[in-house]
């Protein structure tokens with residue numbers, strides 16, 4: 572049985588690793604160990620609870636006002652003991668966060684086989700998104716096995732020199748998580764969304780939180796949402812990220828507005844139900860870029876560049892930037908033009924077919940049989 576340690580700390584990592592962790596629990600080839608860094612404390616805990624996952628170890632690294640360097644340093648230091656003592660066969664990190672980079676470096680320094688899930692995404696600009704593009708490129712340099720969600724991300728890795736036999740296309744596990752959540756989502760019975768199913772207005776789900784949107788761009792996004800809400804037949808639902816920089820702009824600009832519900836982040840299954848009910852999704856979240864198109868929801872991406880071009884190429888998502896007038900124009904076009912709406916409202920399998928988890932498990936099992944991977948470990 573192979574002992575596999577998952578190291579992650581944010582909500583999206585938990586959601587995307589959860590199907591793999593839960594499948595490993597049922598698979599006699601593996602013994603999963605979950606090490607949570609606590610990078611997104613509250614939102615991480617809610618996401619893990621949804622999937623019934625209790626971390627084996629919680630590093631509790633977050634302290635108020637920490638810099639990126641301090642977070643990275645504290646995660647690496649806290650990992651030192653468990654990685655020395657737990658006799659781990661492989662570490663899995665996901666994506667591109669500070670937890671990903673710190674977990675990957677710690678595994679490398681302990682000479683433990685490193686598996687990178689959601690590998691090979693590239694915006695093409697090392698400085699944007701910051702620091703995620705650099706994080707994922709750095710992790711690729713030291714990974715033993717690259718699990719790429721799409722053929723495009725696999726091609727990026729091979730172009731950069733990753734050995735072909737160490738790159739596997741698995742699909743993105745977010746689609747597995749999404750299908751499970753959408754099938755198991757509870758109806759809204761109380762709270763601000765209790766009337767959602769009966770509401771005849773067009774529902775727009777909007778969110779923004781990423782670093783590039785902080786400050787002026789966030790004000791533009793808020794101004795756009797406010798303008799769109801002037802239309803009587805639309806209702807905007809905005810789950811607010813826990814980041815105070817987001818709240819400081821969104822709350823004064825959008826609270827007490829007719830047609831806008833500013834709400835707390837929802838548990839994953841509830842959020843999936845909300846996306847299912849939505850007519851349009853507007854967001855700078857990477858998760859929305861994948862989940863919206865997978866559900867067949869026209870998705871307007873509030874970014875200048877993306878490392879997830881597949882849904883844009885498939886026509887279900889559009890990159891619209893963060894200028895208020897452009898966002899308003901794009902939303903109005905979708906609300907008015909039935910043909911445009913119909914063209915974009917097609918579910919696409921651009922990121923996966925819902926069977927990524929089994930491919931991930933098989934790729935890891937196969938890879939760990941290679942003597943070279945096991946030889947990396949120090950006795």
Ligand SMILES: CC(=O)N[C@H]1[C@@H](OP(=O)(O)OP(=O)(O)OC[C@H]2O[C@@H](n3ccc(=O)[nH]c3=O)[C@H](O)[C@@H]2O)O[C@H](CO)[C@@H](O)[C@@H]1O
Pocket residue numbers: 581582583584586665666667668700703780781782810835836837838839840842843855856857858859862
């Ligand atoms: C800015 C940033 O750090 N982005 C990273 C983050 O993505 P991302 O920007 O997607 O991170 P978010 O915090 O928006 O999390 C998205 C996830 O949360 C879910 N959700 C959203 C709202 C809500 O109320 N409830 C809820 O459960 C969404 O369905 C989605 O699955 O992680 C990705 C995966 O590692 C990385 O590739 C991105 O670069």
